[in-house]
Amino acid sequence: MRRLLKRSLQKPELAATLLLILLVVVFQILSNGFFLSEANLRGFLGLMPEMALVATGVTLLMICGEFDLSVGSVFALMPMTMAVLMTQGWPFLPAMTAGLLLCVVIGFLNGWLTIRFAIPSFITTLGMLFMARSLTVVVSGGFPPRLNMEAIPASLFVAFVGPGSLVRASFLWFLAIALLMGFLLGRTNFGNWVRATGGFLPAAQAMGIPTARVKITAFIICSVLAGFAGMIQVMRLGSPLPSAGEGLELQAVAAAVIGGTSLWGGIGSILGGIIGAVLIRVIDNGLVLSQVDGSWFKFAIGALTILAVIGNSWLRKRGQAMKISEH
Amino acid sequence: MDGNPTAAATPVISAHGLHKWYSGVHALRGVSLDIRQGEALGLVGDNGAGKSTLISILSGLHAPDSGEVRVEGRPVRMRGPRDAMDLGIETIYQYNSMVPTMTIARNLFIGREPLKARIGRFGILDERRMRAESVAAIADVGLHLRSPDALVGELSGGQRQGVAIARALYFKSKVLILDEPTNHLSVKETAKVIQFVRSLSAQGVTCIFISHNLQHVFASCDRIVAMAHGEIVLDRPAGETSPEDIQTVL
Numbered sequence: 001m002r003r004l005l006k007r008s009l010q011k012p013e014l015a016a017t018l019l020l021i022l023l024v025v026v027f028q029i030l031s032n033g034f035f036l037s038e039a040n041l042r043g044f045l046g047l048m049p050e051m052a053l054v055a056t057g058v059t060l061l062m063i064c065g066e067f068d069l070s071v072g073s074v075f076a077l078m079p080m081t082m083a084v085l086m087t088q089g090w091p092f093l094p095a096m097t098a099g100l101l102l103c104v105v106i107g108f109l110n111g112w113l114t115i116r117f118a119i120p121s122f123i124t125t126l127g128m129l130f131m132a133r134s135l136t137v138v139v140s141g142g143f144p145p146r147l148n149m150e151a152i153p154a155s156l157f158v159a160f161v162g163p164g165s166l167v168r169a170s171f172l173w174f175l176a177i178a179l180l181m182g183f184l185l186g187r188t189n190f191g192n193w194v195r196a197t198g199g200f201l202p203a204a205q206a207m208g209i210p211t212a213r214v215k216i217t218a219f220i221i222c223s224v225l226a227g228f229a230g231m232i233q234v235m236r237l238g239s240p241l242p243s244a245g246e247g248l249e250l251q252a253v254a255a256a257v258i259g260g261t262s263l264w265g266g267i268g269s270i271l272g273g274i275i276g277a278v279l280i281r282v283i284d285n286g287l288v289l290s291q292v293d294g295s296w297f298k299f300a301i302g303a304l305t306i307l308a309v310i311g312n313s314w315l316r317k318r319g320q321a322m323k324i325s326e327h
Numbered sequence: 328m329d330g331n332p333t334a335a336a337t338p339v340i341s342a343h344g345l346h347k348w349y350s351g352v353h354a355l356r357g358v359s360l361d362i363r364q365g366e367a368l369g370l371v372g373d374n375g376a377g378k379s380t381l382i383s384i385l386s387g388l389h390a391p392d393s394g395e396v397r398v399e400g401r402p403v404r405m406r407g408p409r410d411a412m413d414l415g416i417e418t419i420y421q422y423n424s425m426v427p428t429m430t431i432a433r434n435l436f437i438g439r440e441p442l443k444a445r446i447g448r449f450g451i452l453d454e455r456r457m458r459a460e461s462v463a464a465i466a467d468v469g470l471h472l473r474s475p476d477a478l479v480g481e482l483s484g485g486q487r488q489g490v491a492i493a494r495a496l497y498f499k500s501k502v503l504i505l506d507e508p509t510n511h512l513s514v515k516e517t518a519k520v521i522q523f524v525r526s527l528s529a530q531g532v533t534c535i536f537i538s539h540n541l542q543h544v545f546a547s548c549d550r551i552v553a554m555a556h557g558e559i560v561l562d563r564p565a566g567e568t569s570p571e572d573i574q575t576v577l
Contacts (some may be wrong), residue, residue, distance in 0.1 A: 007476070189440040190431075190449050196437050199426035206424055207438040208409025266428035320481060 002322065005283040009319030012260025013272030015311035019304070020279050027286030035289055040166065044071065044285050045167045045256045046160075046236070049174035050229045052277040054248055055255035056181050057225035059273025063185065064218040064258050065198030065265030066121040068110060071226035071252055073132035075245030078103050078227030079234035080144070084102055087145045092152050099231065100224055106132060107223030111216035121219075129249065137242045146239050158235045170232045177225065183271040194218060199266025228256075255280055337400040339364045339501055339533050340385065340416070345394035347380050355391070356557040364501070367524060367534045369548030371541060371564070373577055377557040378505075385535070386418035386504055387411030399501075409438070413503035419491040422511050427480030431472060434479050435461040435494045443494040464497035465490060468523060485516025492523050501534055502533045509543045521547040541570040553577060 008014060027035040034040055054071050061068050082099035086092065110128055158168050163325040184190035196204040204211050226245075234240045257263065258279055259272025283300045306317045338361040357448050362368055372378045374413040383389045384396065385436050387405035395402055405411050408418070418424075425434050436457050442450030458475040465472055470489040470551045472482070479487060488508050495503050505524065509517045524547040529536045538544050544551065545565055553561035553573050561568065 003474075010478075169417060187451055187454075188449060189442060192433060192437065192440055192452065195429055195433070196426045199428040203424055203426045204437065206408055206418065206420060208407060209414055209438045245430070262428075266426065320478075 006319050006322045009315050009322065012262075012268050012312065012316075013275050014260070014315055015308050016259045016272060016275045016279060019308060019311070020275055020282065023279065023282055023286060025107060027282065030290035031286070035286060038166065040285070040289065042160070042166055044281065045171050046158075048278060049118070049168070049170040050233045050236075051248070051251065051255070051281060052274050053174055053177060053229035053232075054180055054226050054245075055259075055273045055277035056224035056251045056270055057254040057260050058252040059259065059268055059270055059276075060181060060185060060194065061218045061222040062253070062261045062263070063198050063265060063268045064194045064215055065201065066111075066114065066215055066219065066220045068202070068219065068226075069122065069124060069125040069249045069253075070106065070110060070128035070132050071222065072245040072248035072250075073129050073136065074103055074106055074223050074226040075230035075233070075248055076240070076242060077106075077132045077136040077139070077230075079231045079240040079244070080139050080242065081326060082231060083145045083234065083240045084139050084141075086148060086151060096231065100227055103223040103227035104220050107220035108216060110223065111212075111219030114219075115212045115215060121212075126276075126300050133242075133246075140240070140242050143188050144240055144242060147234060149235075152235060154235050157232055168236075173232070177228075178270060178274055181221075185270055190214070190217075195266060197265075249282055251301065252277070254305045258305055260308075260312050276308075279308075336364060338362055338397075339399055341397040341400070342381075342385070343395045343397070345381070345384060345391045345396070347384065347389065347392050349380070354557055355384075355394075357394070358554075358559055359394075360552065360559065360562075362502070362533055362535070364533055365528050365531045366550055367528045367536065369544035369551045370535055370537045370554065371539075371544055371551065371573060371577070372554035376554040376577070378554055380557075381554070382504055382506060382535070382537060384416065385411070385502075386416060406520045412498070412500075413440075415499065416504065417495040417498065417500040417502070418504040418506065419488065419495065419508060421507040424489050425479045426480065430476050430478055431465070431482075431490055432457045432461040432475035434490065435464060435475075435497065439498065455495070459498065461493075464493045467496065468493045468526075483516060484512045485519050488512075488516075488520050489523065492527075496527075496530070496532065500532065501537040502535065503527060504535045504537070506537050507539065508536070509540060511540060517543065524548070541573060545570060 054075060058068055059070060078099040081102055082095045085095040085098055106128060110121065110125050114124045130272030156169055158170055161167060161169050164237060185194060193209045195215045196209055197214045201211060230245055233244060255276030256268065256273045259276030280301055283304065284297055287297055287300065288294060338382060340362040342360045345355050345358045358381055372377050384391050387408045387410050397403065403414060441453040441456045443453045444451045461475045468489055470493065471488065479490065508520050512520065518535055521543060524534055536544060536548055549565050551563055551565050551568055551573065552559055552574055556575055562574060
């Protein structure tokens, strides 16, 4: 029993889960029961996958010990590239593939530059944040193209599906990707290498793990997920905006951190990152429904980030300090 | 020690004429060393004497600029620590052989995870086997830890060294290189590590013990090799030398 309690106290996502339950209850009361209504859930679950996908990638990368601040810009650049290619007559599938390949290149560059020149990824990806954003504007030529929705199998990505049309197809994509990432991190040897690389690099190297390749792979996954999420948003809105995803990088880091991911790597879980992203969406949505001035949103996210990190480290220490009798 | 007629078997590691330069510094100046199976060799020397350079060559971290390393008589070229590990040479560094944020079971198998199903190098971890065998491996070195799911960060320094040694033995390492294993350990834990080292020779495992602390080396090793200025300056059975002798040559 105590062992179970100790294990759960050391779960990185515990504090965020508790906060999530608390906030859902509070908003449900403040919004007079509208928060958990079908109409609101439908809207909420329609938007949530976009941010949660970005947070999933950022969480994986942070567990591997690196940062990616360029995800917000990649979020805009991928669909912009795809849309521009489509206006030039490319069919959907090749255009999407080209967009995703661009994300692979950006992720690779982020990782390769960071490792080759031994500079902090904070800097590499900060540079990439500006460059990718600038490229987005350049590619769009100043006039964002309209997506020809007829040429896109939107039903595969954004149509409402399932019983009662509660979720969009994007939610299913998100679910599948999140499960895959959770599986990759938790159950495979690659996941073990990611944790070891982020947890203590010299040990991972001494044990013969190809840490550079592991990191570059994590950078690529992070970029691709950000681009994919951006594409889903553009399909939902119908037009790619050069300003899409601005500030998303910091929200994604906040989501990962709220969900228990350590800034120093090694600690965290995909589930935690997702719970962090859901929390941020819940606050956004809940504040509006509770008729609180929307300007308080960022304040709430900021306070939550600090609170969650303090809560996490407190719970973890309590868990570690907990003695279990020998048998 | 070359050509010693009493050494009937081939040395487990044989280094010959090793030279290494680091950015203009001649760190190793023709080091030759034969290490017999089951030997507990203490490698001593001041900072910059070349101990670490020699070890980094034997553990596959660096390649020598000239000279040859043979493992059980076969010349080898190691391109990384993994090659050394595959040859049965495992190095336990003072701090960096364990990931504190991971469990004991996960740490024991880093880079050598047993897989239930695989595609190429990648696959699904056999976690049940990892947990069961890590418990057994740790018990084999006389260490009793409450659970394979405890984080390594929660263990004491001595326990960590014990887990690292258990890991090396589990993977049937023939040669164990211990780099300053007793630094920052309490007296009691140091005794435990020295006891580990002594039990290694009994099991036929060769051990290279690097330390600043001559007492620890004499307590655990049967042969002492001292280095200074990139060369071996003393190589004797532990019974035929003393910490005082060594102080004078260093």
